[in-house]
Amino acid sequence: MKQLDFFYFFGSGYSYLSVMRIGNVAREAGVTVRWRPFNVRTVMGENNIALRTQHAKVRYMWRDIQRRAARHGVPFTGPPRWPTDPDLLANRVGMVAAEGGWCEDYTLASFRAWYLDGVELGSRQHLDAVLPPLGRDVDATIALADGPAAHERLVQETDAARDHGIFGAPAFVVDNETFWGDDRLEEAFAWAAGDHSLQVQPQT
């Protein structure tokens, strides 16, 4: 089965749209998704001044996300707390979850808590709400997320993202082709299916 890598960040506003959409799109396409959180702050830091200081762009971003959520039937009740996850704890728990094979469920629950329940990512409130229903002990999971393996994996996943030319979240990689932004989700799956227009040979 064809595999697509989904690179995203706990705390990226646009990643919410892809988190909520990619499961259905992948099922319909018959493609397996590898959920790969990474540290977008590192790769954006190399390329950009902090988005939060760009007022016109931030104002536009929330309105655009609202419009696109409506368009795709994704729930939207207003901009979430942002920036969030100051110590990258939500992202490091994502490393534990990816290692343990429960990253998709953890991600969906976390983005819902963040966007729809007003929870700060990486807070005790977030992890208390999200981990027990997944059968995970909160303190034990935090201890793992604070350990060297989780820190190291986050660096490695961020390096992997950078190696694919990724400079923002979300991004999709399939057959070594990189697509950036929730608005490229369908294009990435078209690529996975081999029917992107650039792949189709002209009729002769």
Place this chain on the structure above:
Amino acid sequence: MKQLDFFYFFGSGYSYLSVMRIGNVAREAGVTVRWRPFNVRTVMGENNIALRTQHAKVRYMWRDIQRRAARHGVPFTGPPRWPTDPDLLANRVGMVAAEGGWCEDYTLASFRAWYLDGVELGSRQHLDAVLPPLGRDVDATIALADGPAAHERLVQETDAARDHGIFGAPAFVVDNETFWGDDRLEEAFAWAAGDHSLQVQPQT
């Protein structure tokens, strides 16, 4: 007839896609397009470090434009000279053209010359190739573009773009709603038609 404002820049890579597509989309939608070149460098300077220094993003941009051109049937023969139009002369001729009512034709001819014929925007070669077929005298037009009215109009159009919250090119404004990026072209026209999902009242 509903009117949509099309803000773009002579020298913006993504604007090429919209320049080549918007005529057909607008005709089908029955919407009038007001072609409004503006100085994106000013509004980006407020928000961003220069795109040209962001290597991963630039590499991605040309590949993305290639893919999207293929998708939309827009000719693409490779990245154009970029950056281009160092003195904003192509953009200031755009002010003369907008004043005179021939901005759409000038823009289409210019973006084709830039992308498909390898011409530098604002060069003598560009203006010699583009202006005479439009019935415009090259020297007289350059004199107008170098005059105070053209300079002033460019400032005013850039202010208008900023007032609409625009921070990049291309952008579309309809009914005071702003859309950024060629990938929002269809969404902007859906808004113009009143059938964007955010505008549609839920069934009760």
